[in-house]
Amino acid sequence: MKKAIAKFYFWLIGWKINVQMDVSEVKHTVMIAAPHTSNWDFPNALAAFWLMGVDLKFFIKDAYTKSLFGFIFKWMGALGVTRSKKNNLVNHAVTILNENPGIVILVPAEGTRSWVEEWKKGFYHIATEAKVRICLGYLDYKNKIAGIDQILEPTGNIQSDFEIIEKSYQQWTGKNPEMYNPEIFKRE
16 A cells, blocks of 8 residues: 555656665665755655665654554654653664564654754664664655665775765755755764
8 A cells, every 4th residue: 555655646746766776685774865855855755665665664753653643653664762861762773673674764864954064873873783784765856766876784984984875975966955965974
């Protein structure tokens, strides 16, 4: 049903999927999707991954998953977290990945839809601690294409790996390009 909904949604908005790899390789990874500059990124990314058949999970305030319509958010892949107390989301995500080998956890690496000086590194720490790869998902509003550019095996050298990630994302245009910093990490 998710695939049918996503197919109709992409037809309606005129988007296409571009995946140049076997989607089964995406299983059991941390997925980043960028550029993240608009509220439209979430439905577009969700539809793209549903079209690809990816069992995507994402963190959201537990108020959504515990609400009257919480079952809908859970059906979409939401994992509720309590934001009122300090959580170690890295450890929580690692546990989820270790207990569920087929899932993909989507992490908004920029942490916000606004301009940031550098990306958050949580996705990288999740991947290295869970010993999984990082998928570089993208939304290109200029060409109305969503896809996965590549899958990265973290080396442990965060600067080197971030350079690869940064280079990959330079080719994609967010909905609000002025809200995206193409230099995703500070140079020392």
